[in-house]
Structures are given as structure tokens and as C-alpha cells.
Amino acid sequence: MDNRDVILRTLKETAIDSERQSFLGFASFLSELGPHPFLPGLMGVVSLRTPLITVMEELVHRDLLGFLWRCRQDTGVESPCDITEKRIFTMGGQVASALEYLHGQSCIHGNVGARSVLVGRDLTAKLWGLGPTYCKKTQAGTPGELQNIAMRKWQAPEVLARRPVSQSSDVWSFGILLHEIVTLGDPPFPKVTASDLLQYLQRGKTQKRPANCSNSLFSIIKSCGEFAPHERPALAEVIQKLKSGEKSANNRTVLRVPEPLDIEKYLREAGYGEAYNYIVL
Numbered sequence: 001m002d003n004r005d006v007i008l009r010t011l012k013e014t015a016i017d018s019e020r021q022s023f024l025g026f027a028s029f030l031s032e033l034g035p036h037p038f039l040p041g042l043m044g045v046v047s048l049r050t051p052l053i054t055v056m057e058e059l060v061h062r063d064l065l066g067f068l069w070r071c072r073q074d075t076g077v078e079s080p081c082d083i084t085e086k087r088i089f090t091m092g093g094q095v096a097s098a099l100e101y102l103h104g105q106s107c108i109h110g111n112v113g114a115r116s117v118l119v120g121r122d123l124t125a126k127l128w129g130l131g132p133t134y135c136k137k138t139q140a141g142t143p144g145e146l147q148n149i150a151m152r153k154w155q156a157p158e159v160l161a162r163r164p165v166s167q168s169s170d171v172w173s174f175g176i177l178l179h180e181i182v183t184l185g186d187p188p189f190p191k192v193t194a195s196d197l198l199q200y201l202q203r204g205k206t207q208k209r210p211a212n213c214s215n216s217l218f219s220i221i222k223s224c225g226e227f228a229p230h231e232r233p234a235l236a237e238v239i240q241k242l243k244s245g246e247k248s249a250n251n252r253t254v255l256r257v258p259e260p261l262d263i264e265k266y267l268r269e270a271g272y273g274e275a276y277n278y279i280v281l
């Protein structure tokens with residue numbers, strides 16, 4: 001047995017039958033996906049007695065969005081928060097590799113973004129947020145249907161337009177994720193409301209190049225953000241570009257953002273509904 005830290009996901013004992021089925025269905029979905037170096041490891045499931053539990057590998061820095069926000073300022077105390085351009089290429093390659101693996105299993109993730117990536121002690125990035133993937137696999141969903149209205153700013157135009165989604169729709173969201181990393185957690189399209197986003201994209205507008213973003217990183221972000229799904233690159237190509245970019249990327253300049261995060265402004269600009277409850281730990 002190895003000595004990995006774990007987290008326990010438990011189902012409340014008062015859960016009704018459909019909740020039990022969904023909990024166990026999700027655990028079995030994870031187990032069927034099998035292990036991948038950049039998906040959080042499933043260590044075990046307690047399914048025969050209550051409380052039902054899935055035991056998952058713990059990634060100590062939790063979700064990437066919160067991690068990026070903690071990296072914005074150098075607090076002086078010892079911290080692992082040194083995001084360099086090289087680190088972006090490395091993390092991006094890890095997430096892209098997990099996404100390619102999911103696609104190989106006939107899944108569409110549907111929820112790619114910094115909040116759906118977990119970060120380990122050694123800053124390895126692993127793709128999570130698989131709830132919508134599981135839902136899509138188990139329910140015959142309408143093409144382009146949004147599982148969660150709060151995710152519009154991350155979704156490809158065909159999803160916003162309720163047209164058929166494909167694995168290329170994940171590639172669009174992956175480009176948004178790279179943009180989130182290089183801006184240390186800025187909201188996507190901050191000046192456009194979520195309801196105006198589709199029209200904005202239909203007019204051919206795109207995100208501007210962030211101040212810290214190199215040409216090679218921005219060219220990957222731009223290619224993922226092509227309006228037509230067939231013009232976006234395949235993940236294999238994205239991975240190859242990230243690997244080659246990683247070799248020459250700057251590993252010294254640590255990215256920082258001078259102003260502290262204003263959570264209310266973030267929620268507004270990211271298009272989250274008021275009910276969404278996000279805290280920086």
C-alpha cells in the first residue's frame with residue numbers, strides 16, 4: 001500500500017434512492033474510466049453499507065482557480081505559488097492529456113475551466129469536474145444543453161447556440177482555461193455579459209492577448225478559440241504545441257497581479273448567478 005493522502009466523498013445517510021444510485025453510478029463511471037496520470041486517482045469505494053464513500057487521491061492545493069488567486073501576490077511567507085510561463089505549458093499539457101484520454105473513451109467533458117482542475121503538492125494539474133461528463137454519458141442530453149447556467153463564459157459558441165456539441169467544444173473551453181492560467185484567474189470576457197457573449201462571438205470578436213502572454217502561448221489560445229469547431233486543432237496537436245512551447249518557455253519570471261482579487265467583481269464579470277457561492281480559502 002502506498003501512503004497517499006486521500007479525501008473521502010460521502011453520501012449523507014438521509015439520501016434518497018435516486019441520490020444513492022447517482023452516487024454509486026458516478027463512482028462506477030470513475031472506476032470504468034480507469035487510472036490516468038492526470039486524472040485524480042480513485043482509491044476505493046464503500047458501496048455495501050452506509051455511509052457510501054468514494055476514496056479519492058487528495059490534491060493538496062485543491063482547485064486551480066483558487067490556487068491561481070492565491071498566486072496573485074507574493075505574500076512573503078514560503079509558498080509554492082510560482083507560476084511561470086513554463087509552468088503554464090506544463091500544466092496545460094497535463095490537462096490536455098487527461099482531456100484527450102477522456103475523448104478516447106467517447107466522453108465530452110463539458111466543464112473545462114480552472115475550477116475543474118485540481119493541483120497537487122508538486123503542482124501537477126489533474127482534470128476533475130467530471131459531474132457533467134457523467135450526466136451526459138448517462139442521460140440522453142439535448143445537443144448543446146448547458147448543465148449549469150453559470151458556465152456560459154467557458155462554453156463554445158455552438159453550446160451557447162444550442163447546436164450540436166463535440167469534443168471540439170472542450171477544445172474551446174481548454175483555450176479559456178489557458179487564458180485563466182496566464183491571467184492568474186481573471187474571468188473570461190470580463191467586459192461582455194454572459195447573455196451577450198454569443199452575439200459578441202458571432203461578430204468575430206475574441207479575447208485580447210493578456211500582458212503576460214507570450215506569442216507561442218497566445219497562438220495556442222487563439223487556435224482553440226476559432227469560432228467554427230472544425231477549425232480548432234485536435235488535442236494531439238495542442239499537446240504537441242504545448243510540449244514544444246514548454247522547451248523554450250521562460251522559467252524565471254514569476255507571474256504576479258498587483259491588485260488583490262475582488263471576488264464580487266469576479267463573480268459579476270464571470271457571469272455567475274447570485275446564488276453561486278465561491279470562497280477563497
Ligand SMILES: Nc1ncnc2c1ncn2[C@@H]1O[C@H](COP(=O)(O)OP(=O)(O)OP(=O)(O)O)[C@@H](O)[C@H]1O
Nearest residue numbers: 007040056057058059062063115116129130131132
Ligand atoms: N481530490 C481532491 N483533492 C483536493 N481537493 C478536492 C478534491 N476533490 C475536490 N476537492 C475540492 O472540493 C471542491 C468541490 O469538489 P467537487 O468534487 O464537488 O468538484 P466539482 O469540480 O464541483 O465537481 P463536479 O462538477 O463533478 O460537481 C473542489 O473545487 C476542490 O476545491
